[in-house]
Amino acid sequence: MSSSVERALRILVELASGPATISDLGRRLDVHRTTSLRLLRTLEEERFVRRMEDGRYRIGPRMTSLAQVALEGLDVRAAAAGHLRELGTACGHTVHLAAREGRAMVYLDKVESSHAVRMYSRIGAPAPLHATGVGKAVLAAMPQDERDGLLGEPPYDRCTPNTRTTREELAADLAEVADRGWALDDFEHEEFIHCVAAPIRDAAGTVTAAVSVSAPNMVLDRPQLLDLVRPLQRTAAAISEELGWSPDVSGSGAH
Structure with missing residues (x-):
């Protein structure tokens, strides 16, 4: 798995526990702030995350809909x-x-x-x-x-x-x-x-x-x-x- 994909997935896992700032995510994942920002912008463009008014990021609507589809498909x-x-x-x-x-x-x-x-x-x-x-x-x-x-x-x-x-x-x-x-x-x-x-x-x-x-x-x-x-x-x-x-x-x- 590429490092970018792995970091993006780790960001989603972190945000699943609640909203976080770019700095928070950088510290938790041990990556530079600019790396976190780049990944967050890509995830935001695809609606996997959403930036809140206070600057924090949270899970976006596309992630929620994908999770729902996955759960409905479980046997x-x-x-x-x-x-x-x-x-x-x-x-x-x-x-x-x-x-x-x-x-x-x-x-x-x-x-x-x-x-x-x-x-x-x-x-x-x-x-x-x-x-x-x-x-x-x-x-x-x-x-x-x-x-x-x-x-x-x-x-x-x-x-x-x-x-x-x-x-x-x-x-x-x-x-x-x-x-x-x-x-x-x-x-x-x-x-x-x-x-x-x-x-x-x-x-x-x-x-x-x-x-x-x-x-x-x-x-x-x-x-x-x-x-x-x-x-x-x-x-x-x-x-x-x-x-x-x-x-x-x-x-x-x-x-």
């Missing part, structure tokens, strides 16, 4: 693919990516377990919001009225003896999910399968998808499953970052 499945594979390789268990579509979660991608005993699931198949880890990870981030509208009137469908079928049971569970930042499917969807799930946020901080690690209880016990929460959360955060999310910008926290 959660494409953004997540590499991270799902890394998590699956590291833990050896089934990894799912799912997103909410209407009143259900739909599996978008899957990394198979390396164990002989596996769970059955199919990409494109729907799953209930209230009885899955991925569903609860999404529900926990919703306002109560939106959540109630999606779930309808209780009792909710019972998938196993452990399924939360009352509004009170599910609300208490979701409050814990929101507080700790991850969800547990405690054999609520399938009797012998448990999982942990973490929410995925888009650039606006909205949770519409989640990633999970699932395993039969004969392969992975509860303590071993909970040991996977940290790497799972790191994976969810990495995917969210690919989608343009930043806790510093969104202010929504890491949950």
Whole structure:
């Protein structure tokens, strides 16, 4: 990369954190003031930066529009693919990516377990919001009225003896999910399968998808499953970052 292009990109990165003067940029980038001025004028001509009345420079309208186009073109499945594979390789268990579509979660991608005993699931198949880890990870981030509208009137469908079928049971569970930042499917969807799930946020901080690690209880016990929460959360955060999310910008926290 040429030095001019590199410096121009560094200027844009610096201005992304807020307006700055020519002198400010020169000090931060360790370049002469005349070099900063030359690059800023070129960027201003192309509308990547704009000079304010007080002499400082800020990000310009062309940069903003390009960022918007880039974010709109992001595909959660494409953004997540590499991270799902890394998590699956590291833990050896089934990894799912799912997103909410209407009143259900739909599996978008899957990394198979390396164990002989596996769970059955199919990409494109729907799953209930209230009885899955991925569903609860999404529900926990919703306002109560939106959540109630999606779930309808209780009792909710019972998938196993452990399924939360009352509004009170599910609300208490979701409050814990929101507080700790991850969800547990405690054999609520399938009797012998448990999982942990973490929410995925888009650039606006909205949770519409989640990633999970699932395993039969004969392969992975509860303590071993909970040991996977940290790497799972790191994976969810990495995917969210690919989608343009930043806790510093969104202010929504890491949950």
